[in-house]
Amino acid sequence: MKVAVFSCKPYDKRTLATFTNEADLSMTYFESRLSMETISLVKGFDAVSCFVNDDVNAEVIRLLKQQGVNTIALRCAGFNNVDLEAAKAEGIKVFHVPDYSPTSVAEHAVALIMTLNRKTHRAYHRVKEGNFALEGLMGFNLAGKTVGCIGTGRIGAAFCRIMKGFGCRVLCYDLSPSQALIDHGCEYITLEEIYQQSDIISLHCPLNASTHHLINKHSLDKMKDGVMIINTSRGALVHAQEAIDALYTGKIGYLGLDVYEQENKIFFEDMSSHIIQDSVFQLMLTFPNVVVTGHQGYFTIEALNHIAQTTVDNLLHHQSDSSGARQLA
Template structure:
């Protein structure tokens, strides 16, 4: 059996090929699954997709008609998949339920630190041999407050780093994490966390109840000099409302590794194209905004774990087994 893997980055290809070697043949393509590219999947019983794949009703119907029976997504999030339609079509869907939480937590702190200490601006200046310090003053983190929205494995890892900095810790989640409370975290209401925190980070899944978790009201509740970081899912933040607040000169910095309209943009080279997304074009002009292309997970350790879990998902499907990664029940091997 040959597996078709969509949206494979150059760094990922040798890791995927090595992981599947001796198990199954795998064909890696760099294009992302969409209405335009779904014909490529015809005849493939198993496909693997990336987080920005279009797995809406139309694509799913094409896949089912072409003989696909398993979709193995190489990510934890699955908001891009219409699970109800997949179920009705008899498709099995699996994801990667967990991988290195340190990859995302460390990158979230990378964004926060770069914004706090104006690293991007400083690096740009020194390339022009401008070594002035004007406008580069940051703040000590020790004694300031970190607000963590979502205290699962990634939020806990972020909290441990914040604790190492000597920060006060505030958390918000549907359930308290004992490991975070042991570090001194106090769980408070969301509005309290937003009002009191100097660094705010998002580590919750994107589901209907968390869409625009940070909207106009939440943004107005934050300190004018707060740092906001989103390395989870773009739809957690109302980007239009964020631009409005940035235009008013608010926030020390905003770090976005994800963007709610990133599909069709992120992971692709658009440097020679006219980007028609006015909101994104406006975002990247603010000197206190740092946008990266959904790379927080992108470490050798995390990607290796994601690929290994994907191999296991294929093996489970062939053997007729279910696991914690199964999103839509198996319909047979």
């Protein structure tokens, strides 16, 4: 099987190569993303492998079929960037990686909480400049605080367990409550109650019509003043401009983002010598109580190895297998 691998960075190539050495796969690596502009690259391939910001819309899928591609192997859990109905109609199989070390993303969410709370990002630069003053670096104890977790799948559940370890009261919202989390001392309540009671709210839900811009002026108005918002899931869960408005008023006291709605234009690339053409994003970065990372929550060696192995398994077997992979279309 000939596979065109898009959005492929050196670390992706290294881990994929490890698991294809013994496999009957021929992989060609492209750093560019799959889109209408790059669709011509798939000529002569049987399958494509894509990542979170590849644009696999209906027209791209139609052209993939024309070129003879019969399989799309996503190297991520999310699939909102793929038109599954179009893929099904064209007879193209779509696979993803539903479980690639949930603790990686959960631990990154906690890292954002700790950074924002204890202001280690600011302290680091102060000390580098010989400034050891503590004024402006005051934090708070996590023990006893109320943490709201929206979405308790594998990642959300891992996050909840960590926060219980800090001594937090953990409130959860999910359409399918987890008895294991309830047994662990977590409480399932309504979304409205999450907004009203939480000191910290962390998002671990998929992006769909019901969760698009879940954090907006209307939901923020229901929250405590100074609430901490953490998003390591999908960028469009947060309405960026309305979050900025809430930062100005103090409604949001802390904002930690590993994802951003317009990230496909900037994330995963070195933009240090470019002017980023996104005034909302640039404004967000000026706030001292905002920490943004470039979609690195998943970025651990354990997660990359699991993603690579599951992707190879998907391409080889074309069906659900012991790796935890799942066919979407």
